[in-house]
Amino acid sequence: MYLNLQTIKGKYSFAFIWLIGLLAGLFIISLGIGALEITPIEIIKIFANQLGIYDSPSNKTMELVIFNIRLPRLLFTLLIGATLGLSGATLQGLFKNPLVEPGIIGISSGSALGAILVIMILEKIFPQIVEFARQWFIPVFAFLGGILATIMALKISMFEGKTKVTYLILAGVAMTSLASAIIGISIFYADDAQLRTFTFWTLGDLSVATWDKLGILFPVTCLSGIVLILLAKPLNAIALGEAEAYHSGVAVEKVKFVAIAFSALSVSTAVAFSGIIGFVGLVVPHIIRISIKSDNTVVLPASAIGGACLLIFADIFARILVAPAELPIGVVTALIGTPFFIYLLITAKKKRLI
Amino acid sequence: MIIAKDISLKIGKSVILKDCNLKIKPGCFTVVVGPNGAGKSTLMKTFTGELQRYTGTIQINGKLIKGYNSKELSKIRAVLPQHTIVNFPFSVEQVVEVGRYAHRTTQATNNKIIEEVLALTGLSEYRNRLYQTLSGGEKQRVQMARVMTQIHDTSQAPKYLFLDEPTSSLDLAQQQSLLSLAKDLINKNVGVLAILHDLNLATQFADEILFLRKGETIAVGKSNEVIKKEIIEKTFNHPVKIISDNGQKIIIPDIGIHSKSENLNTITYGHINY
16 A cells, blocks of 8 residues: 555646545545434534443444444445455456456356255255354355356466466356356246246345355455555556567566456455446546546545445445335446446547547 | 587578577677578577577676676667567656666666756657657667667677668668667767668668678678678578779679579578567
């Protein structure tokens, strides 16, 4: 982090302050909104009380709602949004391709395959563990599926000790097709309930957040986050071409491996818990590049914060639009993000940024 | 000094380089010429460290090239490619800054060096322009500025600059200005190795020339000693005339006689992307 903060130049630190302010605002709003309305002042009081800074009689129900339901969900959303934004930015930078998102190397489809196998097979063989399976087996198998698909794609694209990016993307596409074929077969045999579970999983679901899951998600996300952000400078060199980066002193193969491994690790973990949430990883880095700068020392950290903002914002809508029910988060991110993205595309076209 | 001894390389059954010997001296502008597929780019890749499967030895400043890691290597040699595509809207400054990647210098020092080099290459006004919006010639000048910042160093160790057909997409004036920038560097303890297609540019700028054909050295030596009708004809398999204008040699293809083209399906090994 130190390296990057040092290089963020004056005018861009303003953008960071703005982004963090936005995140803080959304944080408070998200905690307050729901069946039980809690005002921002109440929220601050409750936190102050909890930390022992300020002692006041606070509402026990509100405390329970915040600490048992809303806060874990909010942190969950924040971490997943940040992971998706950051890995999207990293992989786009690495592959020098603006269409790349974490799904491109097979992570999402591998995870989906893992999930449907649990829904179709494990739940059928052991019907008595359905609840437990949904809580823990789906994440574990989704994670394994995602990692496995990435490893396969990496193995296929290895050539004389080097990873060929074109092969990697093609191998990712192949993995995706294979996975969707198997998913198709499973869906063919699925009953209505299984179909529903799977469909909702692929649209993303943040309501599964608990403190236990955060205990896994938090360290994985933070570790990968720090590692990926440290790759900003080598990624800037890789933007000029792999040969050029090598000539400039970048250990290209090492950077490639670390970027892919940690993106796969963090995205598989995120997808495993929340299901597939598209759009964030693809579009947030573009929004940052268009509206701030395309220097990776700015794009990577800003995409993490931006991804978190977008997902929290979308989650607020997902919860209030059809309350007391909830819209799938994946649908809402696309619904809210797309118009904004199209607006940015049009303005960027005029400025000839793309 | 870079000393290459008996460099040979085979890919499958075809011989790409055969017993190539070359010295690149600091303060000397060395040019490699030869027809397409002669192995020029491959030879350069062995010098830059990209290709390591050759037999023979290459020493840079007294140490085997295989003993350097990419960071150490990048502090003593820079490579200017034919052209560079940047897919993201990077500013000129950002592109040039990549040249400082391996150096552990402060941001302030880097800024000073970048400023200096931009002034030297006539790009001071372009600093905040987007690379993608520049013309081909301007882009190449930005890349030249990048490699110049890379080997810009106060330490006394000799540096090397490799140019792989740097002028292929440039107009006449831009060719001259780019190669002049490289030529000026040799006064700063830099050894330059350039692959050029234009024999007249080679004659004009080279101190030493290596003629390469099918991986074999046809001739190597001081420019005025090897610019000879027989050597050029043997290398390119085409008759030429050398005329002299105020002491400057000018090489023109002899269009009166058509040589027998021996193999139309020459395979180019120059663009394997490792």
